[in-house]
Amino acid sequence: MSCSSSAKGAVAGAEASAAAVRPRRPVVTAFVRREDGKLLVVKRSEKVSSYRHQWGGVSGGVEGSESLLHRALTEIVEETGLTPQQLQLVAFGRPLPVDDPGRRRFLVHPFLFQLTDEAAAVILNWENEAYDWVTPSALAQLHHVPLLPETLRRLLLPPYMQMHVQYIKTDRQHGASELSAYVLQALRAAIAHEERSAPSSKCGTPSTTAAAAATSPLAAEAQAEAAVAAAAAEGSNGSSNGQQQQHAVYPSFEACMEAYQNFCFHMAVARPSMAAVANSATNVMLQLQQEVAARADPFEPAEGVARVALTDALNKLTQQLQQQQASVITNGAAVLKGGMTVLTTSLSSTVAKVLIQAHQQALAAAATAADGDAAAAAALAEHMQRSGELGTASAAAAAAAADQAVISAGIAQGAAGSIDLLQQVPAAAAAAAAAAAGSSVVKAGQLSIAMEDWIDDPEFWPSSSGIGRDALAAPSSSSSSRSRWELDLVRGRQQQQQQQHSSSSSVSKGPGLSVIVCESRPLCEGVSMARRLAAAGLNVTLITDAQAGVFVEQADVVLLGADAVTPDGVVNKVGSRLLALAAKAAGVPVVAVTECLKVSPGPVSAAALPNTSLQEGEEEKEASEVLQGWSHEAAAAVTKLMVVKEDSSSSSSSSGSAVVGSNGAGESAGGVAAGSSSSSSSGGDASVLAAAGPGSIDVRNVYFEAVPLQYVTGLVTDKGFVSRFVVAQMIKQRARDYQQAFGLEVVGGPAAV
Incomplete structure (x- = not known):
């Protein structure tokens, strides 16, 4: 490299460094799409300060910490005369850094809206001198503002x-x-x-x-x-x-x-x-x-x-x-013992596999213990064979229904990284457990697990559990795992529990596991869960969600799956939090099984759209799902009283049957228009409710909720038990991952963590 080129490179590097420290101004660019697929573009007028007589989407600068979606809707209202009720948010894209030759530095946040009223008229204000509807492919042929086609590509996928x-x-x-x-x-x-x-x-x-x-x-x-x-x-x-x-x-x-x-x-x-x-x-x-x-x-x-x-x-x-x-299946199965009754809810493939594996392991252990009883051994062998055959058939049927090659390929057992959570239980604790059990099959009411210091608040542990912080013994100096506390969760009221289990109203027990499954309305995924477990040979009791408070008294442990683990807690199907609260009152441990892959700082949209709440955490779905479980007469009567609605024409809308103006991403479009009120419905199909009059009925269908970590006794992952401190570190790292993976920036540079 020559000296001159080296000098030029140094100058360019210095200019780039100087540009990098200048903060970017956040702007929004909104595209409105008609039913025919054409996009609304506007030609900037002589009166604006930048990019005069150039074509672009509806754009505007963001002031302070205002919502980006609110700003996009405001610009559309001001520049085109379209109203929020005529628009549905279809997509938002990754923010695009723009450095144009005029030394301006922007961070463009793109939005795509669907026009739901084809008869709506576009009325321009002073900022634009013309408008047109063009196909996406024709956009590049216009004399346009910098990086307009690149902005659109962040919204549209083939x-x-x-x-x-x-x-x-x-x-x-x-x-x-x-x-x-x-x-x-x-x-x-x-x-x-x-x-x-x-x-x-x-x-x-x-x-x-x-x-x-x-x-x-x-x-x-x-x-x-x-x-x-x-x-x-x-x-x-x-x-x-x-x-x-x-x-x-x-x-x-x-x-x-x-x-x-x-x-x-x-x-x-x-x-x-x-x-x-x-x-x-x-x-x-x-x-x-x-x-x-x-x-x-x-x-x-x-x-x-x-x-x-x-x-x-x-x-x-x-x-x-x-x-x-x-690994998570192996670790989850290791905390369960034969003879236990497990209470769970909804359909979780991870929880199902954990229960099936733990059940089969318990049967194998019972068969080994029954070597002196030929009849019992033969009966157990026959039961295990039936469980294996049914389990295999069930897995094959589920895989065929899913039609997913990666999933149906199966999961290799004994994979690297698997941890036997019971391997390092102190000898004294193991002996005490064996003495209490009286045999190799652990009696109901006992859950032996190795767990880190998960709960810092001593008041969390219910007095009726009989375990308390005093029951937790730190590992000795000779222990190979100083960071893990070993404990034997022996439930209080064991005598009372055993009497309940022997009563006619309780769940029948056997050498394997017994499972109580909540049906999980409105789609009743728990019914599919019960069928899958029963096909694998487990004894299953299927209950309505409202009965969980009754049957939790018969359970030895509540086992939850997780769709996410966030700073708010373990996110799972709605109903999980009430189940955890009932378990806490009854002194029943609550264990969540999940991969570390599910640890998250929150939705990716929160990193992509700063200061913008899409209210998407609830992921609310159609009210019609709730009504379909009712009698025809009841559903018809309630439908007459439901909040008046307008159905959106967008193909991306799938919810809001009892609401008005679904905007597709979760924030109320009515935040711009006077007289409308915002709904907390969410997900990809959030909505704006009309003002509900006296006597109206608003049917809600929220899908997910967070179970606070203080209600969770232990979190079992592919890395074993993890503490809240470890979860916090994972969350911070995942926030950095989002930024790096998708090139996310905020005003002034990369987002702070």
């Missing part, structure tokens, strides 16, 4: 990607762990689609072909897998290598990296209450960045690097995910 985002948004049959695996499947399907596309197909370029839009995600995935197999067969017959073939697909390395980043971002925000989905998408981008860095050309990366790197990243993450799921 159909072969968008269909997977929509599937994640609307799926109600699978839990967070399964959908986190689906994220990896969706990316594999995208790769396969690109591999079989014509050379003219451009990665990340929006397409509106009806055939692609109508293809279901799982069908498209099957087609993609077939295409990958065909491409591999062709390669084995002497065709050029995969790296060379990929050059015909991608317009550039940067364009494809951006496309994958946008795809992952939209999957990450699709289910705000399911942290595993967001974290899975985040991990893909982090791993992809590492893979690219390890193979990138120092001058200019090859066009095909992105797809090769993504494939390698997915392979590694799939293996990690299988190991994590295997």
Whole structure:
């Protein structure tokens, strides 16, 4: 490198450093889309201070700490005359840093709205001199403000990607762990689609072909897998290598990296209450960045690097995910003993696998103990065989129904990182437990676990539990695990519990596990859970949610799954918090089993849209789901009294049957218009309620809630028991991960953690 070029580089570096310290001004850019897919663009007038006579979306600067969504709606109202009631928020994108030649520095927050009233008229104010409706592909041909097409690309995905985002948004049959695996499947399907596309197909370029839009995600995935197999067969017959073939697909390395980043971002925000989905998408981008860095050309990366790197990243993450799921199942099963009664709610694939594995282990232990009783051993062997056969059939049926290759492949047992939580229980505690049990089968009312100092508040432990902080013994100096406290949770009122278990109204017991399952209204996922467990040979009692307070007295432990672990607590299906409170009052331990993948600082949208509350944590769904469980007469009578509604025309709307003006992202659009009131409904389909008159009925259907950590006795993960301190550290790291994975910034630079 010459001295002159070196000097130029130093000057450029200094200018870049100077620019980096200047704060960016946050602005919003809103696109309004008609039913025909055309977008509203406005031509800036002579009276504005910047970008005169240039085309753009509806834009405006953000003042102070106001809501970004509120500002976007305000700008639309002021500049076009459209009202919030005529708009539905469809999507928001990653913020885009803009440094134009005029030395202006912006951070553009893009929004896409659907026009729900096709008859609405656009009335411009002084800021714009013309408007037009254009197709997305025509946007680049206009004399436009800086990076306008790039801003739109952060909102629109091609159909072969968008269909997977929509599937994640609307799926109600699978839990967070399964959908986190689906994220990896969706990316594999995208790769396969690109591999079989014509050379003219451009990665990340929006397409509106009806055939692609109508293809279901799982069908498209099957087609993609077939295409990958065909491409591999062709390669084995002497065709050029995969790296060379990929050059015909991608317009550039940067364009494809951006496309994958946008795809992952939209999957990450699709289910705000399911942290595993967001974290899975985040991990893909982090791993992809590492893979690219390890193979990138120092001058200019090859066009095909992105797809090769993504494939390698997915392979590694799939293996990690299988190991994590295997570990949490092993660890969760280790805290349960034969003869226990477990109370749970809703449908969790992780909880189901934990219960089935613990049940089979208990039967195996009982069979070993019955070696002196041939009849008993034969009966146990027959029962175990039946449980195994039914369990296998049930797993196969569930896998076929899910039709997901990653999930149906099964989880390898004994994966690296598995921890036997009972291995280091002190000998004295083990002897005491064995003496109390009287046999190798632990009696009801005992739960032996190894746990760190999870609860700091001594008042948390109910006096009726008989365990208290005094019962917790720190490990001796010779212990190999100084950070873990060992304890034997022996429930108080054991005599009373055993009497309850022997009564005619209690759950019948056996050498394996007995499970009480709450049905989990309104979709009654608990019924599916009960069927799955019963098919695996467990003794199951299915109850309505309202009976949980009665049956918790018969349980030895409440076992919860988790869609997320946040600073607010363990997020699970609504009803879990009341169940935990009932368990605390009854002195029953509450254990949550979850992968560390579900630890989260909160929705990714909170990092992407500072100062903007989308009220999406509740993820509220259709009121019609609640009504469908009622008699026809009751549902019809209530429907007549429900709050007046306006159905949105947007295909992304799936809820708000009892509400007005669903805006698609959760914040009240009525915050701009006088006389409207905001609903706390949320998720991808939040709404604005009309003013409810006397005698009206507002039917609500909130799906998720947080169980505060002080109500959780222990959190079992793929890394064993983790303390609240460890959870706090994980949350901080995950916040940094979100920023790095999706290139998130706030005013003045990267977001502080």
